[in-house]
Amino acid sequence: MNMMDDTGSRETSATRAAYLSLREMILVGDLAAGKKLKIEQLRSMLDVGASPVREALSLLTSDMLVERIDQRGFRAAPVSLANFEEILNLRCTLEDMALRQSIARRTSDWEEHLVLSHHRMKRVVGTDTFEDAHKTFHMTLLGNSESPMLERYCSQLYDLNIRYRYLAAGGARYQSRDIAAEHEDILDAAVKGDADAASVALLSHYRLTGEYLTSQLGGL
Amino acid sequence: MNMMDDTGSRETSATRAAYLSLREMILVGDLAAGKKLKIEQLRSMLDVGASPVREALSLLTSDMLVERIDQRGFRAAPVSLANFEEILNLRCTLEDMALRQSIARRTSDWEEHLVLSHHRMKRVVGTDTFEDAHKTFHMTLLGNSESPMLERYCSQLYDLNIRYRYLAAGGARYQSRDIAAEHEDILDAAVKGDADAASVALLSHYRLTGEYLTSQLGGL
DNA sequence: AAATCCAAAAATATCGATATTTATTGACAT
DNA sequence: ATGTCAATAAATATCGATATTTTTGGATTT
Incomplete structure (x- = not known):
């Protein structure tokens, strides 16, 4: 399968693209604080596989914008x-x-x-x-x-x-x-x-x- | 396939186990500073799949113990x-x-x-x-x-x-x-x-x- | 009626395989 | 000899499928 299609641009990597998109969505509130971040949902929303999504979420964990709950997935970091x-x-x-x-x-x-x-x-x-x-x-x-x-x-x-x-x-x-x-x-x-x-x-x-x-x- | 075998213990998750092992190896110097960290190598060393290894490396990136080089994989953070x-x-x-x-x-x-x-x-x-x-x-x-x-x-x-x-x-x-x-x-x-x-x-x-x-x- | 337990469904975590990119090597032209 | 380029090899990144875990909802029992 070839990935050079839709917009004609190749944003360096799927992981990075997912990372930037998710980060922006959390910053501006499109993904509400505390909200559960379901892999499958994000996967289809961003049109990439599960691996890049997981990796992007892991990276956002370092940025303290996402929290990982042991065996229960991820959620947008809460605010207070x-x-x-x-x-x-x-x-x-x-x-x-x-x-x-x-x-x-x-x-x-x-x-x-x-x-x-x-x-x-x-x-x-x-x-x-x-x-x-x-x-x-x-x-x-x-x-x-x-x-x-x-x-x-x-x-x-x-x-x-x-x-x-x-x-x-x-x-x-x-x-x-x-x-x-x-x-x-x-x-x-x-x-x-x-x-x-x-x-x-x-x-x-x-x-x-x-x-x-x-x-x-x-x-x- | 069943993963409950060798030591009989299940360290919560493969990702976490890989994370802890890699972290320790970098801290004590078993993985030298600046060294390239090849997925396949670590994968067989830790006896897990590539996904947990990648995710563990992503997490270590937040800890500043690992650096990610754009499309060229990971390496142990250099020292100076x-x-x-x-x-x-x-x-x-x-x-x-x-x-x-x-x-x-x-x-x-x-x-x-x-x-x-x-x-x-x-x-x-x-x-x-x-x-x-x-x-x-x-x-x-x-x-x-x-x-x-x-x-x-x-x-x-x-x-x-x-x-x-x-x-x-x-x-x-x-x-x-x-x-x-x-x-x-x-x-x-x-x-x-x-x-x-x-x-x-x-x-x-x-x-x-x-x-x-x-x-x-x-x-x- | 409330609590408990079991089965079905959903979601996560992980693997193995494949496509894509980068690095290497050797041939060829200069 | 030297530098460039193409072919090969290696490694990364990504996908699709599967196993495992958690959640949900309803049936059964107290």
Whole structure:
């Protein structure tokens, strides 16, 4: 059997395609938190075999987006206020660490990347692309830390947080706060090399968002 | 075909058995760092099918003990001095956080668990069981933090560190330092509820071990 | 009426086989 | 000799089928 058919594209591998699809569906809430994830169902939904699905679910387990129940399959990781607050705390600690390391090793090359990713985030229009650009900006801030594991943790936690944003607002945008100014503050401090100011700006950015989200997450 | 045969025991699932075996082999160095992990080879070595092996390798990817190379299979995660130092740094930050949270919420129940796990670690004889008891003691220290993700990160990092201990000493024991006294200091401060003292004792415990290991890891 | 147990159904976990991709080797042209 | 290319070999990724386990629903008993 030949797999080069429908869209004509070959997304590197069935496992990766399944992983990305499932991840997105969990992040935005198409697959509800706590919901049982049945192999056969996903298999037909994604049009791949059971093996790639299982492997994708295993990978999502590492991302803490899926839980494996001993001999009883998988389910989308549950959400809770406690979990949200734990994510927020961990992010504050780990991003503070990563940001300071990034700034400590700063180079003009990194600063240029920063300015660029910030600029792109401002220009972007669609919601989807804004999500991507926003994550890129934040990860660029931490991306000079020379600490791949730390960056991986931060990226994971960022994604886990996205989930609560969608949960709070159905995927809609932020509230009335001036997010753009907050981003600008972080950028300026980072480019200036002022680690303390950058850290304060970043953490208050997260804490403000955290408070807003907490207020919206009554039903948990 | 019936799988209830050889040892008469059924280790819950083939995937889990493979996961535990592979993990152990990587930790102690039976599977060398950076080494290609061929499915067929592991399949026959562990006497299971390819699917459980693949799934176990996927899980080990989350533990950062295995790396997946796009369409080219898996390999044991490489080691390096930089990686070791990164692990040490992350452990110091995260365990400090977890320990302080544990102490802040301390209960007599937790204190009793602590004393018990410490006692068991002192009594133990074999190397294998000491490893287990040692990890149990350290994880108990952090186990009252009410922060499952944080504890998971700490556990992961602990395991990654074990690997370097085996690498430095071929699995042998520590050097002449009085480890027992260091453990005692940590325990006492924790039970007393003195977070600062406990944190200092814990971190210096790690930093001393880190220096010793670094000195032994010339060939990286 | 409630609880228990058994049989049927569903779902998971695992295997063996096959298709696809990557790595290797040797021939051929330059 | 050296580099390129094709043919072969090896290994991975994926599928379809099967065995095992868990769940469900109803019949039987207390």
